[in-house]
Amino acid sequence: MAKLLLALVLLSALCGLQTAHAAGRGLLQAAPNGTITSFVPVRSTVQGYLLVTDGVTNGQVTVIDLRTGAINETLQLANSSVSVYASSMGRYAYILQRTANVTTVYDSQMYIEFHEDHWHLEQDAAPGLTTRTIPGAAPTHFVQRARNAAIFHDQSGEVTLLNEVLFENATYTTRSFKVDPHHGAAVPLRGNFYVVTHANQTAVAAGRSSLPSGVLVHFENGSLAYDGASTACPGLHGSATNGYHALFGCRDGILVVTYTAPANLTHTKIPYPVAGVYTGSLYGHAMYKTFFGSTSAGEDSVGIHAFDPVKLTATLVINATADGDIISTAYDPAGAFFAVLSAGNDGTLTLLNPQTGAVLRRATGVLGAPAPEAEGDDHSAVLPVIQAGLGRIYISNPEAGVVNEHHADNFELLRAFNLGGHPYRMAILGPTQYWDYLYQH
Numbered sequence: 322m323a324k325l326l327l328a329l330v331l332l333s334a335l336c337g338l339q340t341a342h343a344a345g346r347g348l349l350q351a352a353p354n355g356t357i358t359s360f361v362p363v364r365s366t367v368q369g370y371l372l373v374t375d376g377v378t379n380g381q382v383t384v385i386d387l388r389t390g391a392i393n394e395t396l397q398l399a400n401s402s403v404s405v406y407a408s409s410m411g412r413y414a415y416i417l418q419r420t421a422n423v424t425t426v427y428d429s430q431m432y433i434e435f436h437e438d439h440w441h442l443e444q445d446a447a448p449g450l451t452t453r454t455i456p457g458a459a460p461t462h463f464v465q466r467a468r469n470a471a472i473f474h475d476q477s478g479e480v481t482l483l484n485e486v487l488f489e490n491a492t493y494t495t496r497s498f499k500v501d502p503h504h505g506a507a508v509p510l511r512g513n514f515y516v517v518t519h520a521n522q523t524a525v526a527a528g529r530s531s532l533p534s535g536v537l538v539h540f541e542n543g544s545l546a547y548d549g550a551s552t553a554c555p556g557l558h559g560s561a562t563n564g565y566h567a568l569f570g571c572r573d574g575i576l577v578v579t580y581t582a583p584a585n586l587t588h589t590k591i592p593y594p595v596a597g598v599y600t601g602s603l604y605g606h607a608m609y610k611t612f613f614g615s616t617s618a619g620e621d622s623v624g625i626h627a628f629d630p631v632k633l634t635a636t637l638v639i640n641a642t643a644d645g646d647i648i649s650t651a652y653d654p655a656g657a658f659f660a661v662l663s664a665g666n667d668g669t670l671t672l673l674n675p676q677t678g679a680v681l682r683r684a685t686g687v688l689g690a691p692a693p694e695a696e697g698d699d700h701s702a703v704l705p706v707i708q709a710g711l712g713r714i715y716i717s718n719p720e721a722g723v724v725n726e727h728h729a730d731n732f733e734l735l736r737a738f739n740l741g742g743h744p745y746r747m748a749i750l751g752p753t754q755y756w757d758y759l760y761q762h
């Protein structure tokens with residue numbers, strides 16, 4: 322069997338293929354003369370870190386070394402709920418501490434060195450929290466495109482732009498500009514444009530808080546580049562980008578802002594397929610034209626729609642009537658799938674083809690018990706979260722105090738991290754975009 326695997330992977334490697342049979346994925350070690358010296362199946366070669374926040378203990382983030390499964394460090398940050406996001410290079414984690422008015426940066430110290438036909442994973446120093454802090458009142462929405470990320474600060478209206486490539490420069494300072502304070506988001510597009518939600522001016526004038534009415538497109542210096550959609554998205558909530566299109570959920574459909582050239586920003590709308598529904602969370606990936614969104618009708622979950630920003634169509638790809646309320650979603654950073662956790666049948670995990678929305682794999686019972694009900698206004702129930710990367714899917718179970726690690730190819734339960742407490746949001750650091758490349762040495 323081992324020989325067969327090696328032959329299979331060898332063939333793929335020699336043919337320059339970057340996909341292999343599911344059973345044949347792994348890291349190929351080769352001598353400088355090209356002779357294959359070893360093949361280690363990916364099952365045993367995960368290298369990276371999993372950061373896990375606690376849903377109850379403010380400011381607590383546990384760092385698991387995925388190579389060993391051991392806890393590398395438990396960070397105790399400011400007294401605030403925390404959200405954690407992996408940078409697109411897989412090296413850093415952004416930790417947003419909303420009620421402490423600060424974002425801090427964790428450095429895995431893992432980076433990839435590219436050569437003509439292979440890459441190395443390097444780590445020259447011990448991982449840990451950096452001294453880089455990004456101040457701002459109520460950092461809430463975080464959206465990333467390639468190396469650029471934008472944080473929207475709800476209480477100051479400050480949009481902070483970050484470029485992770487520059488983090489190694491100690492004197493690098495982030496740039497920012499201000500708009501009206503509101504519950505908003507800033508979404509990067511190609512060409513260094515940022516689509517920023519626009520506060521409902523009627524509500525601002527009346528001194529009330531309200532969901533945004535539309536968007537404005539800004540240059541990175543804050544100047545206005547496009548003002549045609551400022552009231553085009555009543556009740557805006559939810560945003561996503563693939564670089565060319567930025568999508569926003571509105572009461573009357575999905576707003577699509579399209580970039581084709583610096584002087585050519587346009588907007589249009591994808592109508593909802595039926596009346597009375599609302600998409601309040603959207604997801605996009607730089608490799609794909611298709612977007613996904615979690616749609617509801619009043620309090621009821623409708624399911625996941627796939628949105629085509631060119632054909633302007635919406636297609637239901639996961640039906641909540643059958644699979645239960647949508648609990649959490651995650652893209653594989655390398656683009657292999659879009660994962661959805663829904664509440665039906667003690668937890669249903671569905672992997673969708675990120676381009677077509679077709680079901681790739683599905684399993685029920687992944688939570689091992691009925692999913693907790695999302696509590697109304699007091700948010701007292703902390704729901705499970707899924708995260709994907711490195712050929713794995715992680716499912717946090719706050720009630721059970723555990724994070725389960727599944728193989729993405731067959732959902733096999735590989736490890737259970739019994740952290741105690743209420744493990745909640747997660748970020749995966751390491752070679753998340755390249756783990757599937759066979760030729761590493």
Ligand SMILES: *[C@@H]1O[C@H](CO)[C@@H](O)[C@H](O)[C@H]1NC(C)=O
Binds near residue numbers: 352353355
């Ligand atoms: C290639 O290098 C490996 C490891 O150094 C060595 O064992 C092998 O004999 C070499 N093969 C050739 C054809 O030189």
Ligand SMILES: *[C@@H]1O[C@H](CO)[C@@H](O)[C@H](O)[C@H]1NC(C)=O
Binds near residue numbers: 448
């Ligand atoms: C954390 O990881 C770093 C780098 O792998 C290592 O040097 C350090 O010893 C680890 N600490 C613990 C407590 O495992």
Ligand SMILES: *[C@@H]1O[C@H](CO)[C@@H](O)[C@H](O)[C@H]1NC(C)=O
Binds near residue numbers: 379400
């Ligand atoms: C954290 O903040 C909350 C209020 O937001 C307060 O009730 C609590 O005592 C604080 N905890 C600590 C450890 O400071």
Ligand SMILES: *[C@@H]1O[C@H](CO)[C@@H](O)[C@H](O)[C@H]1NC(C)=O
Binds near residue numbers: 420421476
């Ligand atoms: C965060 O900023 C807001 C608005 O400026 C302020 O009211 C609040 O006291 C700040 N919180 C902390 C912990 O500094």
Ligand SMILES: *[C@@H]1O[C@H](CO)[C@@H](O)[C@H](O)[C@H]1NC(C)=O
Binds near residue numbers: 490491492494
């Ligand atoms: C580091 O950042 C500073 C300030 O942005 C800039 O002036 C300098 O050129 C940068 N250095 C390098 C090596 O990129």
Ligand SMILES: *[C@@H]1O[C@H](CO)[C@@H](O)[C@H](O)[C@H]1NC(C)=O
Binds near residue numbers: 540541542543544
């Ligand atoms: C901001 O950048 C744009 C595009 O480069 C430029 O046209 C504009 O003049 C700049 N605005 C300011 C205030 O510098």
Ligand SMILES: *[C@@H]1O[C@H](CO)[C@@H](O)[C@H](O)[C@H]1NC(C)=O
Binds near residue numbers: 521524533553
């Ligand atoms: C702005 O807010 C007002 C008052 O709440 C509301 O009537 C109006 O529909 C909103 N406009 C948009 C475009 O969201």
Ligand SMILES: *[C@@H]1O[C@H](CO)[C@@H](O)[C@H](O)[C@H]1NC(C)=O
Binds near residue numbers: 579581582587
């Ligand atoms: C401008 O954008 C519109 C709509 O996205 C597109 O049809 C048109 O081809 C674009 N023109 C250029 C010059 O990019």
Ligand SMILES: *[C@@H]1O[C@H](CO)[C@@H](O)[C@H](O)[C@H]1NC(C)=O
Binds near residue numbers: 637642
């Ligand atoms: C969702 O599933 C339910 C129950 O199977 C069915 O009645 C309904 O038509 C489905 N909705 C759509 C839009 O396919």
